[in-house]
Amino acid sequence: MSRGPEPAKTPRLSEAQRLAWLRLIRSENVGPSTFRALVNHFGSAERALDALPALSRRGGKPSIRVCPLHEAENEMRAHERAGSRLVALGETGYPPHLRHVDGPPPLLSVNGSDATLASPKTLAVVGARNASLSGRKIAATLARDLSGDGFVIVSGLARGIDAAAHEAALAGGTIAVFAGGIDILYPPEHDGLLARILDAGGSAISEMPFGWKPRGRDFPRRNRLISGLSLGVLVIEAARASGSLHTARFALEQNRDIFAVPGSPLDPRSEGANRLIQQGAMLITCARDVIQSLAGRIEPVLPFEGEISEPDQSAPPEPIEPTDSLRDRIVSALGPTPVEIDELIRFTGLPARTVHVVLLELELAGRLERHRGQQVSLVY
Template identity: 40%
Template sequence: MLNSLSSLQLDYIRVWFLVQHSITSFYKIKQHYTHLAEATQPDQIETWQKLGIHKNHIQRLRDFHLPESQLQFQHCVALIQKDSDFILTFDHPDYPTQLLPYCNKPPILFGQGDAQILLQPQIAIVGSRKPSNHGRQVAYDFAYYLSEQGFYINSGLAQGIDEAAHQGALQHNHTIAVMGTGLDQTYPSQHQQLRQQILDHSGTVITEFLPGTAPLQQHFPRRNRIVSALSLGVIVAEAALKSGSLITAKWAAEQGKSIFAIPGHIYSEHHQGCHQLIREGAILVDHPEQVIEDLALPTQWQTQQHSEQASKIAPLNTQPVLPAYLSILYNQLDWMGQHLDELVTQQQLDVATLTSQLMELELLGLCTQQAGLYLRCRPGK
């Protein structure tokens, strides 16, 4: 919670409130006025017209000094103070330097948690809101591994891949959420607990949107440009052809960021977006260490200390030693899932024997059942 706002912060908020998050209009106004406080005076309507500001924004300036509009603005300011731990304008020394090169950078960021974290090296993990079990697991594994190496995992607090990425990075207190609404609400609402966990584990939640901003469809591509701009690279963990995460990849490409795509089953619609990205030049990765290598960054994992620890950590694709009869069945399972009758045919076993073996694999954490399908699980998860 902020006890007070500086006069400069209020000037930014006033203009941002009047132009309703229009980046183009904000920067036209900012460039014209030496002192932003002058921009919202009642006699500036003609100047706004000459600047080519949208007529709706000009009308809001006309109405701004009416009692009703002033009450609305004061309510907005009160919510900002209540919900924000920090406010960063783009000329503030703590504003993330990663965003500065871009002409569409957010003029103002409202945040909860520690603002300094935004300056830390970040990798974005994005993907489908309705992923497969395999996709969730991969997003979690990559986030867990990369956060262990010192990277902050940046994502959009959405369902599915975003959620799994935040959860994986939470294990090392290294995650940042970028929201598509104001700080006064959480979208989706069921992620309120996840949002609180991020804050409780030394994370940060940010948005460019004012309080009262609803989760409208057009806000999420805007959020995605911040996710990619903050990050050294973007990993698309799983995505269908029309997935919103491809928009993040598009932003990343325009920003000159590295784009990584994790491949999947060639017949799975869940992975078609990733395969399309790979065809278009994204870097294919099947282990998080490849992301670090491709970014060519000096990180914790390269130190002598970590080398000693690494020998104690099983790689992600290490399989435990299993009896021959269980190994055969485990190798038959895949990430997409198979019906019991398919497995009976393939294994040439009776149903009782097969179900007994599947139960053994489940107890070992190597198999799971979902909607009548048996799926392989990652060893150790």
């Protein structure tokens, strides 16, 4: 199978650039996709930070909170004290497959080995927190055998299947993905397991701010990272409505392979995995099934473009300030139903750069929502 395009090599950020990246991603209404659009439009995070207040005002929000320099410096110092670090998209140590998701995190908090994160041969193993003894044994056996074949096992450090997979993959390297800050372990009783992961040369990562306590809404974001780090996702014991199925859905959107271990139709913990098989996921009975399916694969199929143009030493682009009539033309074409940005550009007949600037204005003002597949909608 042919490989996707090689990612562009981004030089290591200077400390000033890293602080600017951190301030920008921690500023109000700036998510990964908005971050990339801002930096690519203005040429650097520093220039984008300077532009945020004006963009927000033109979008209809009189003021926007820009992360102060001292807060970013405090977070950097907290990482240093904790022995963790911030890795930017494109730098050595940023997971290769995560570059190719829709809206990759511009900065990751990392603890542990860069070598484990750099491995292209990664597989996510996820499943029920209240896993059965049989499910835990299956997860441990599959993770151990896959690890023995050179796969780095990715999971969420949760109870049940996640913990069994991490424990079994210690010898070959495993990656734990946090829903909260890199210093906030959940569940807290897995402190010993995390220590063993790091001592064995594994890694832990998070896209959330240092000290962030995870909320329910943060776990889907964590699951998106789990699938994005991996060539495929293996589901073992998942109920009909579970986080593991969310991970499988993200994997489908990210063009990752989906594998599932069948379970008893009498066990509600297997309902989700069995349904995935009905919907086309590959039925797995042993590690060799996965190994043969992914033979020779070192990149996901059809990767997204996730690079950012920083660091940039060129002159800043000429600022664009669309007229009210052009802005109204774009806003009137939007509504609560998501539309593709390319379709919006064709419909309005306006230059792409003008449309993107107005979308940034609206998003920073809290009036625009971005959706998967480069779609946007107005927030009422």
